[in-house]
Amino acid sequence: MPEEVEVGPLSELSPGTVVGAGHYAVGNADEIFAVSRRCRHLYADLAGGTVDEEGCLVCPWHGAKYNTKTGRMVRGPQGIFAKIPGLGTAFKALTLVLPLRRGKVVERDGILFVE
Numbered sequence: 001m002p003e004e005v006e007v008g009p010l011s012e013l014s015p016g017t018v019v020g021a022g023h024y025a026v027g028n029a030d031e032i033f034a035v036s037r038r039c040r041h042l043y044a045d046l047a048g049g050t051v052d053e054e055g056c057l058v059c060p061w062h063g064a065k066y067n068t069k070t071g072r073m074v075r076g077p078q079g080i081f082a083k084i085p086g087l088g089t090a091f092k093a094l095t096l097v098l099p100l101r102r103g104k105v106v107e108r109d110g111i112l113f114v115e
């Protein structure tokens with residue numbers, strides 16, 4: 001049986017919210033998602049990230065964006081990193097092979113768990 005980690009009450013995970021639960025960042029992007037917490041760029045904790053208007057998870061450090069359904073980076077690191085030729089493309093390609101791991105979120109009696 002897979003190990004489960006309690007996330008918390010579903011009612012507290014309002015749209016746009018992201019929280020940490022064990023090794024996962026769990027959020028509400030219209031659908032509840034769970035992805036591994038460490039950004040593929042410099043390992044920022046994605047549980048401190050945000051959900052943008054497109055439903056992507058945005059890294060709190062340099063703004064890389066992830067598709068929460070596939071775990072793939074859809075926009076590379078921003079700021080000074082965006083000026084490095086090919087860097088964003090390289091990280092996006094990396095996540096084609098090594099996307100963020102997706103967890104399965106289940107709800108029981110109003111409480112979310114990720115496995």
Ligand code: FES
Nearest residue numbers: 039041042059062
């Ligand atoms: S650590 Fe996430 S974009 Fe840099």
